[in-house]
Amino acid sequence: MELFFGGKIITGASSAEGALVVDNGRIIKVSTEENAAETLAAEYPEAVKTDLKGLCIMAGGIDAHVHFREPGATGKADMETESRAALLGGITSVMDMPNTKPATTSIQAVKDKIALAQGRMWTNYAFHIGATNDNADEIAESAGMSMPGLGAIKVFLGSSTGNMLVDNQEALDRIFSIKTRPVLIHSEDENIIKKNLLEAKEKYGDNVPFEEHPNIRSRKACIMSSIRALEKAMDCGTHLHLLHVTTAEEVHMIRAAKIQKAKITGETSLNYMTFCDEDYAVLKGKVKCNPAVKTAADRQLLRDAFHDGIIDTIGSDHAPHLLSEKDAPYLNCPSGVPSVQQSLSGVITVALDEKTPLEKVASAMSERAADIFGIKDRGYLKEGYIADMVVFDPEKEFTVGKPAYKCGWTPYEGRTFKGWIKDVYLAGRKVVADGVLVEEKPSGQPLLLEPLRDA
Template identity: 45%
Template sequence: MSHLLIKNAKIVNEGRISDADVLIQGERIEKIADFISPPIDCEVLDASGKYLLPGMIDDQVHFREPGVTYKGDIYTESRAAVAGGITSYMEMPNVKPPTLTIEALEDKFALAGQKSIANYSFYMGASNDNLEQIKRLDKNQACGVKVFMGASTGNMLVDNIQALEGIFREAPSIVVTHCEDSPTILANEAKYRAEYGEQIPVMYHPEIRSREACLKSSTLAVGLARQFGTQLHVLHLTTADELSLFTPGPVSGKQITLEACVHHLFFSSDDYARLGNQIKCNPAIKSLTDREALLRAVNEDIIDIIATDHAPHTWEEKQAESYFNAPAGLPLVQHALPSLLEHYHNGIFTLERIVQKVCHNVAERYKIADRGYLREGYFADMVLVDLHKPFTVTRNNILYKCGWSPFEHYQFRSSIDTTLVNGRIVYREGQIQEPGVTGQRLAFSR
């Protein structure tokens, strides 16, 4: 069929909810109107009682390819992403080998072109000694330049102030930062190791990856951006303390923007007793007070974007007895949008607000071409959600390669009904449609 017609949808788009039909031809939206008669060569999808949203654009994932594919890979994790209503993603450079050269960056694009069900882009990584590679980067070649300003693996930690200044001064596109201060973290580790040895209870993780470590590093990042006029996007903020560094208002026109992640909006330090290492991540999930402050900051437009920081590890790795051997990170893409819809059901976020933070603002901040909205002429990336059909997470319906989720046994009040990527149905009523490689390289108009 050359046309697909979605009938009777409640469209959530650009700050309003309206009843409309959507006609798709090929990869793009041809028409949005109150009533559309189906063309002759047309498949019709009845969306009565359901809400049609632009597909979520996740600006922070770790899909583990190349080099760590026993945890996840581009195919398996993009498959899980579309089942969760995520139609585009931006993937991080801390793989093996790390994405620290133009050549390594383009190698990842080539891999995704063979494997990805969702649309994709990749970050160029920063190190203490790859400034010349960053300077070679075309402003539209990658989604951005990722700087780990806190403890990271391999050669990815940038802790030399001259290197940081060079990156913030010379980066041709948006700089995104992981903000934690390594000396503060190392001092905290030594303190708790002196008391507990290797068996530090995971409940102390937010004390080790402390609010002081976060605030010190994010203050430095914001200061450097102001000094050099850098386009800066601070990732996965976790503390109320840091919010004062950022300004409220529309994302358009901001030089410095801010992201929160779904797990920091859903869990709190109270959940370590129940979930343990399953929710160990960097930066750490912190107090209930911090979580409530983050939720308010989303509504106040201090936090501009919501993402996942999807970071799968095997179940066996997460069961490590030593605090130091249990890796940080959790799988999230399949359940991110349902978790945000829980905040809608709880009266915290409106549907329009969710769409703003996971679709519109991501497209605006990164200047993604023709995506992030339901508009005529735009790519037909969209998700149909059923707000009245509960969905319980079980081992049998988890699609991550690692096979587990911190949401296991949780019953979400909403479910993902259908996901379209570039006009093709890739997920419908609980089943991946296995359409082959449907994802495309994201294009930017900077």
């Protein structure tokens, strides 16, 4: 039993000095009343005491959008290396995307990934299942299952990654009629992108400059696709989670949908709150990602939307590639930015810069993700919840160093962040101490998603 006191307890609802008690892996008491530390110390005299003076304690980060590349591309990244980096960054649970090789487009493929993860994941985990034009039956079946490690449903409406581009109306109708799981949408219109790419090739030949990326994967491609997705979701009553929102227009759409009380939620990533189109001239392939980062005005609006709670969650979209691959010319350069280790500190930095209350960080980085995905017993600093927790120093500025990823780089390296991740707890066990991994072997557990209710 351990009593934490002297620090600020940050939840989506409040940020206040207080104390909490952890026993047997779970939070059994949280108090922000006056003299909470003394009261709880008297109530639990056997508890080991940990002083968090000057620090903040929050539920561990839930990153529902990572690409750990396993199986199929373990030269770039694997479950063990990337989950270790995530843990060091204060992320205690991840949900991995289905565009691996083979693609995770069947229940069996999810089971295979769960088997691969066993004993190798430093964080808790689940694996999303990807929709195709031909697997609607299996997707519907998965939505009714209660299997630890099984994630939500991912639909690539725009970008064909493997065979996962879904454009068959009948298949989409069936998927959008699912009510028990969120439907995650990658929203970019493939036809608009193809046309833009063709034009760029005509103009520049093989030497398309990286600055063209936001013109090729244009805002129009995002907006047109999102209009269709939101309209359909509102018709069908789908729990639609719009992934990596990049444009002001999509933020406004989500805001409008919420006024209509539609079950529309939105995610952005730190990449879109940090970089803008001007960075392509300098950082080139290192910030090539899909969707493209848009303008400085979009970046500011995304920061405002995080402040206002219009953006519900922040996923890293951690998508590692080797530096040698990212150094290739535009047309051969793969898209994706490695960032899971920087995500939480980076979001704390954005919050402090924008004078956004830290409550919003707790909300976007864990509580809302737990709600939207129906994650059982995690994501909150609340009595009865599993003690996945992160302790950070909001005052401490630091320079982002070499990340722990297998690929060994991130575009955030060298930037100044606030919100240093000091300690990380997984089910009450200290696994990171003073920024250093102290756990001997991975102990992440599969996440259990509970069916969503139509409330």
